[in-house]
Amino acid sequence: MRISRAAVGDGALAAALVLFGIVGSLLVSGLPHASARIDWLAIGLVEVAAVALAVRRRWPLQVLVVVAACTSVYLAIGYAYGPILVSFTFAVYAAARHAPASRSAVYALAVLPPLLFHLFVRPTVFGVLYGVVPVCAWIVVPYSLGFALRTRREAADRARAETIRTSVDEERLRVAQEVHDIVGHGLAAIKMQADIALHVLDRKPDQAAPALEAISRTSGDALDELRTTLAVVRRAEQAERTPVPGLGRLDELRQRMAESGVYVRLLVTGRPPRHALPVAVDLTGYRVVQESLTNVLRHSGAVEATVNIAYEDRCVLIVVSNPVRTPPAEGAGSGIAGMRRRVMDLGGEFTAGPLPKDGFEVRARLPLGALGASGGRT
Numbered sequence: 001m002r003i004s005r006a007a008v009g010d011g012a013l014a015a016a017l018v019l020f021g022i023v024g025s026l027l028v029s030g031l032p033h034a035s036a037r038i039d040w041l042a043i044g045l046v047e048v049a050a051v052a053l054a055v056r057r058r059w060p061l062q063v064l065v066v067v068a069a070c071t072s073v074y075l076a077i078g079y080a081y082g083p084i085l086v087s088f089t090f091a092v093y094a095a096a097r098h099a100p101a102s103r104s105a106v107y108a109l110a111v112l113p114p115l116l117f118h119l120f121v122r123p124t125v126f127g128v129l130y131g132v133v134p135v136c137a138w139i140v141v142p143y144s145l146g147f148a149l150r151t152r153r154e155a156a157d158r159a160r161a162e163t164i165r166t167s168v169d170e171e172r173l174r175v176a177q178e179v180h181d182i183v184g185h186g187l188a189a190i191k192m193q194a195d196i197a198l199h200v201l202d203r204k205p206d207q208a209a210p211a212l213e214a215i216s217r218t219s220g221d222a223l224d225e226l227r228t229t230l231a232v233v234r235r236a237e238q239a240e241r242t243p244v245p246g247l248g249r250l251d252e253l254r255q256r257m258a259e260s261g262v263y264v265r266l267l268v269t270g271r272p273p274r275h276a277l278p279v280a281v282d283l284t285g286y287r288v289v290q291e292s293l294t295n296v297l298r299h300s301g302a303v304e305a306t307v308n309i310a311y312e313d314r315c316v317l318i319v320v321s322n323p324v325r326t327p328p329a330e331g332a333g334s335g336i337a338g339m340r341r342r343v344m345d346l347g348g349e350f351t352a353g354p355l356p357k358d359g360f361e362v363r364a365r366l367p368l369g370a371l372g373a374s375g376g377r378t
Helices: 005-028 040-055 060-077 084-098 101-110 112-121 127-201 205-234 247-259 279-300 335-345
Strands: 263-269 304-311 315-323 349-355 359-367
Touching: 005 040, 005 084, 040 060, 040 084, 060 084, 060 101, 060 112, 084 101, 084 127, 101 112, 101 127, 112 127, 205 247, 247 263, 247 279, 247 304, 279 304, 279 315, 279 335, 279 359, 335 349, 335 359
Parallel strands: 263 304
Antiparallel strands: 304 315, 315 359, 349 359
């Protein structure tokens, strides 16, 4: 059985207090205020109180009761104040540090009367009233310290739990956005191709075959991307079967759009970075283009669009524009919010809106420098 570091530390503390208790008790045995000289009973009480602290983390309240009982008997007999009080303060601290406050406070108050008992049967030279103050301090001071540290630890635990919960929520949102982009684009393309097939099926059945083949390819590509995304979430080896989408795969996207009836003109200017783009930037750029073209299929009624990719010194500028032949329906283009969130998460700039002459433009600027070293967040 593996022993934790905390258990080893508690055992070492108990052993040190046993040694300190024996030596220290013998040294104080001759003090004038003592009514009884240190004997084997006193040493036994000191040792029991010290040894009990070895399990103070596991049973803090029970340890407090045991140590308080030993200390009360020790003081009632009339032995001199000594190292047993150190063990007692450790026990009070442990109760406040490791037990719920609602219970530890009750136990701390419950052990006070037995400790005060010796003041009435064997008054100190300062009298009963003045003797109450230090006895109360033996409880108040270590309890306050333990309670403060416990409160601090609980606050840190809550903050850590909140951080984890936020991270999980962000990951869920990211996966939901990925699924939205993949499925949304695939379904939009499939619907367009299905409409074409239905339109020509009765009059020109032979021309329906290419549309049906395009539906098959588009659905297969969408399923592959969806499997890849889910496999990444599960951290499975399956994630390596299909490359993560990036700006280098825009030709495939153009082909799918062409099969759906939308011609996409792709213009690339500037020189790409020597090294590969950060994964987060590459994927976000691809998703911006994909979602923009999906909106062209769904809402614009256009049969053409232009995609400009400009590689600048420290960023990539992506501009997707298209004519708008039919007014978009109310609430259309909800994917814009997802694109904006993706770009802003990378510290980029994003705008989307109509052009002067019945057109629409999506513009995203993605920084490279901040993410280049780490590869970004996928």
